Amino acid sequence: MPRYFFHVHDGIYSPDSSGTVIKDDETACQQAIQTTGTLLAYQKPNAPIGRVWGMIVVGPDEKVICTINVAIDRR
Amino acid sequence: MTSSNLMIRKLEGFHSLASDDQALLERYSRPLHDLPPKHDIIREGDAPRDVVLILSGFACRYKLIEGGKRQIMAFLVPGDFCDFQVFILKRMDHNIGTLSRCNVVRIKREAVLELTERPAIARAFWWASLVDSATLREWLVNVGQRAVEERIAHLLCELLVRLEAVGLVKSNAYSLPISQNDIADALGVTVIHANRMLMALRDQNLIELKARELIVKDVGRLKSFSGFDPNYLHLDR
Incomplete structure (x- = not known):
């Protein structure tokens, strides 16, 4: 099964160096969306929040499979 | 002296067992069955007959929900029983399966009844069962709040x-x-x-x-x- 890498940028770039084996692109995207939800839900209250929170999913052959961007507008 | 039998070591976490109690537990700790990883020991809906004791490797209790999602409710490690009173139930309400290669012992219902006639062993089994419940409560707190x-x-x-x-x-x-x-x-x-x-x-x-x-x-x-x-x-x- 292919290995996918889920790099996160939340003000600080946090690359995924080990990756995760997942059966296909579609499942990798679904898991990325679900993970975005829980990563955001369980951020520590004082965690630094950038203006854009993003996840980039990179699949086999370094192909970008999907990107997820969450915009946080403080007014 | 610490026993080489992991079931005895685990039960002695509660209290010391006399040598005749240890000998009885030792007698029922064989034969060993070698199970491959990802092997169901017992499935939801099955009628439980034997009590399974894990002597090496990791197993788990789990449930599958629609869509194939799995929730693991407990990790079973060497020395753990898969419920010593389980044969009282008519049907299993969850699955127990190996995660890695495991060595297990299947203890027959009659043997469990004989073991529980020994007061020190019976108390140690109750203790193990209460610890299982306490661990499940802690997992609920862990998953729900942390x-x-x-x-x-x-x-x-x-x-x-x-x-x-x-x-x-x-x-x-x-x-x-x-x-x-x-x-x-x-x-x-x-x-x-x-x-x-x-x-x-x-x-x-x-x-x-x-x-x-x-x-x-x-x-x-x-x-x-x-x-x-x-x-x-x-x-x-």
């Missing part, structure tokens, strides 16, 4: 203490023959999230993972990070 990074740290502390109790920890390192998928399914998160959090614990120099071995680099810091209090394991005899 941040994911803390959940994983808590689980790793729990395994450290449980495996230490049966003599399977050396220099704060233990064999962890399970996948990140297994950890994710126990903690109710995606495998990506579990992976990120394990890496975060590693980056904080709290743990090291190599070749299915987990090394706790700083036990005190990992326990305080996850709010781990071993009181629910009732190992304070």
Whole structure:
């Protein structure tokens, strides 16, 4: 099964160096969306929040499979 | 002297067992069955007949929901029973399966009844059963309230203490023959999230993972990070 890498940028770039084996692109995207939800839900209250929170999913052959961007507008 | 039998070591976490009690437990600790990884020991809906004792490897209790999602409700480690009173029930309400290769013993219903006629063994079995329930309560708190990074740290502390109790920890390192998928399914998160959090614990120099071995680099810091209090394991005899 292919290995996918889920790099996160939340003000600080946090690359995924080990990756995760997942059966296909579609499942990798679904898991990325679900993970975005829980990563955001369980951020520590004082965690630094950038203006854009993003996840980039990179699949086999370094192909970008999907990107997820969450915009946080403080007014 | 510490017994080489992991069931006896575990039960002696509660109280010492006389030599004749130990001999009886020893007699029912064979023959060993070698089971491959990902093998169901008993499935939901099956009629339970024997009590299964894990003597090596990791197994788990789990349920599958629609769509094939799996929730792991307990990790079973060497010395653990898959419910010593389970044969009282008509049908299993969950599955028990191996996660790694396991050596198990199947103890017949008649043998369990004979064992429980010995007061010290019966009390030790009740203790083990109460600890299972307490562990399930702690898992509920863990999954319901703790941040994911803390959940994983808590689980790793729990395994450290449980495996230490049966003599399977050396220099704060233990064999962890399970996948990140297994950890994710126990903690109710995606495998990506579990992976990120394990890496975060590693980056904080709290743990090291190599070749299915987990090394706790700083036990005190990992326990305080996850709010781990071993009181629910009732190992304070």
